[in-house]
Amino acid sequence: MDTDRQATITVPAAAPLCVPPRRGRPRSEAAEQAIFAAVERLMTEGGTLAELTIERIAQAAGVGKATIYRRWANKEALLVDVLVRLEEPEPPLPGTSARDDLVVILDFMRRRGLAKRSRWVLRVVLDQMHSMPALKETYYEQVVLRRREIMRQVVERGVAAGEFRGDLDSELLCEMLIGPMLLRAVVWDDSPLDDPQLPATIVDSLLQGLRGQAHRVGAA
């Protein structure tokens, strides 16, 4: 949070970032699969997240409520895992440079945006999440904060290596590098995401700067 950016930066190497820490795996994969499938089916049938109850999910999955509560403390915890399952796993970072890592992160965001557009269930769950504060908070703590931390470490590594400017707040630097793709992939639903070169174009343009080569021609 308030780390002294310019002083000792103790960022782990790229490798540990690749495999995010998973919460303890449940023992019965079959029951878990049935539960995930049940939530997805209930949502596809037009249900809302708010209407879902543990009881209804258990019934649809053909398991007892206790089976669900052994794995998840509450509905929010279960739904966050449903969301994580609906999404692709985070990719490994090459670690060749902060620039290269950022391109991979932005490409993950690009593909996630495409998935959100094409996978109705994912979109509905992500959208409905906004009106369920407890779910939103759990998702934020378990998924968003971890992803932000990965980005922050990449950015700080880039600053430490002299790849990125060192005179800006690292959180702000992070927002500048991530913002455009996040905007396109998550907030504005109609901008194209198909171009696989987009992440590299964004990162390299931001590094180079957006100022016009020519000076202003006649300040009208």
Place this chain on the structure above:
Amino acid sequence: MDTDRQATITVPAAAPLCVPPRRGRPRSEAAEQAIFAAVERLMTEGGTLAELTIERIAQAAGVGKATIYRRWANKEALLVDVLVRLEEPEPPLPGTSARDDLVVILDFMRRRGLAKRSRWVLRVVLDQMHSMPALKETYYEQVVLRRREIMRQVVERGVAAGEFRGDLDSELLCEMLIGPMLLRAVVWDDSPLDDPQLPATIVDSLLQGLRGQAHRVGAA
């Protein structure tokens, strides 16, 4: 949408952008005020947007349903106007340069973010909007698209004047200039927004570029 960016750019001068076109003003300001206040009161009492009906709003406002339908075609149209009222009006753009206009636009987003954090009703309405597709679409068409168009024109003016790079898609350029502040003000709720210098810092840093001055010191 698919305007030929590099060719003839017919951007109006800054002035027309300052005063966004308003839909026809209703005749009775008092009735309108009562209706807006009623919606805000119902929301403050813990209601949800989905539960609100024109009947309930009319009753709370002490007006007939016909009074509401004379002004708004449906609930979504009314709620978008409620949202617009909850927000500050868009600021005039100085028009001195595309850079200066962008700083003003980003500062509007910064102040809107602060308002969303401090005004509970605004936050609730904006969050709940996500799970009401018809409202979201109406808000998008009436508010978001207009704001995006203003930004797009500023960016295209900057490209035409040589202030900004001309080799990038103008929509992408727009996202790069807007993304960081939008991310901070709208998506990530915990980054600080108090610094009035933030908009200028963002725009100027993006124009200069984020590459480190020093080259990489020892690729570890």
